Amino acid sequence: MPAGDPQRTWFPEMLEILRARWHADLPFAKLIELREELDTILHRVRAERHIRPPMIRCSRCGHIGEAAEPDVTVRAMILSLDRFGMAPPEQVKVLEKRWAAHRKQNGLDLYGKAAEPAAKTEAPTCAHSVVAPG
Numbered sequence: 001m002p003a004g005d006p007q008r009t010w011f012p013e014m015l016e017i018l019r020a021r022w023h024a025d026l027p028f029a030k031l032i033e034l035r036e037e038l039d040t041i042l043h044r045v046r047a048e049r050h051i052r053p054p055m056i057r058c059s060r061c062g063h064i065g066e067a068a069e070p071d072v073t074v075r076a077m078i079l080s081l082d083r084f085g086m087a088p089p090e091q092v093k094v095l096e097k098r099w100a101a102h103r104k105q106n107g108l109d110l111y112g113k114a115a116e117p118a119a120k121t122e123a124p125t126c127a128h129s130v131v132a133p134g
Contacts, residue, residue, distance in 0.1 A: 006054040009070045011045050014038050015084055018077070022086055028102050031074060032112030039072040039111075046070075073110040074099055 021034055046069070053067040078096050081087035109115040
């Protein structure tokens with residue numbers, strides 16, 4: 001994959017940190033801190049290398065524009081342990097299930113932060129079609 005691929009999420013410098021800091025008994029609080037560090041690195045690398053998100057077409061309205069910037073979620077980080085050979089698949093599967101239970105029990109979002117209550121909306125709208133008040 002080219003270094004400037006707009007869909008790329010895992011860069012070598014991120015994997016080095018993950019390899020150095022990961023161990024099987026890492027508590028969830030430390031796992032969340034590691035995710036935050038990797039996410040910060042991801043955004044810094046993409047900005048320094050001027051890597052823009054891929055272009056997409058909205059399935060609702062047909063608008064063509066940049067996709068949202070990628071983020072590192074706790075689950076993505078857990079799954080990357082198997083993908084990049086840092087942990088055996090069985091261990092990753094157990095950790096993924098433990099994370100899902102921990103997340104639900106503690107009301108956490110995908111990033112390990114307190115989840116915001118879902119706002120009630122009447123009809124979903126496209127974020128790019130919202131016009132700012134003038």
